[in-house]
Amino acid sequence: MHKSRLGSFIIDCKSQDLDEAARFWGQALGYEVKRHPGDDRYAELKTASGEPTMEVQIVNHDSRIHLDIETDDIAAEVSRLEKLGAKRIEDFPRWVVMEAPTGQRFCVVNPQRADFEENAKTWKA
Numbered sequence: 001m002h003k004s005r006l007g008s009f010i011i012d013c014k015s016q017d018l019d020e021a022a023r024f025w026g027q028a029l030g031y032e033v034k035r036h037p038g039d040d041r042y043a044e045l046k047t048a049s050g051e052p053t054m055e056v057q058i059v060n061h062d063s064r065i066h067l068d069i070e071t072d073d074i075a076a077e078v079s080r081l082e083k084l085g086a087k088r089i090e091d092f093p094r095w096v097v098m099e100a101p102t103g104q105r106f107c108v109v110n111p112q113r114a115d116f117e118e119n120a121k122t123w124k125a
Contacts, residue, residue, distance in 0.1 A: 003120035004077045007070030007112045008053040014063045018043055022056040029054070050119075053112055068095075068107045070116060077108050080123055 013021040019035075022043035026033040031045035031054065045054040052067075071077035078088060078096050085101040095109040111120075 001122055001124055002071060002073035002076040002080075003116070003122050004069050004071035004080075004108075005116070005120040006052050006067060007109060008055060008068040010066050010068060010107075011054070011056045012059040012061070012064050012066060013056060014059055014061065016058070018056065018058050021058070025056050050115065064105070066105050066107065068109045068112070070109050070111045070113070070120070072111060072116070072120070074108050074110065076123070081108070 011021075011025055015021045018040060022033045022035070022045070025031075026045055029045060031047060033056075034044040034046055036042070036044070041058050043056045045056065047054050069077065069081075074096060078098065081098060082088065086098045089097040089099050089105065091097075095107045097105060097107055099105050111117075
């Protein structure tokens with residue numbers, strides 16, 4: 001058995017200016033922007049406790065929004081999603097990029113929030 005749940009919304013921005021992209025999305029959605037020192041690719045939008053996290057990310061592909069599914073077992077969750085019709089697109093050391101049968105890209109990642117264990121859905125193998 002393993003667990004998973006919606007973890008994050010990632011706003012992919014094909015831009016050279018992370019601060020400007022994060023400023024726009026923070027103001028548009030009403031969230032405070034938090035930058036982490038030395039990180040020039042991601043900015044966090046501070047969501048309320050219990051809500052999915054939200055980040056602005058600088059990318060080279062077309063701008064879009066994707067979601068992350070957080071799980072305590074990436075291999076098991078990828079397998080479950082493949083059985084539902086998703087395709088594995090690319091593996092990274094800490095996440096897997098997948099594509100839904102309807103074309104949306106999403107990532108399967110390790111747990112991101114402290115309340116993961118008590119609020120995630122349990123799946124049987």
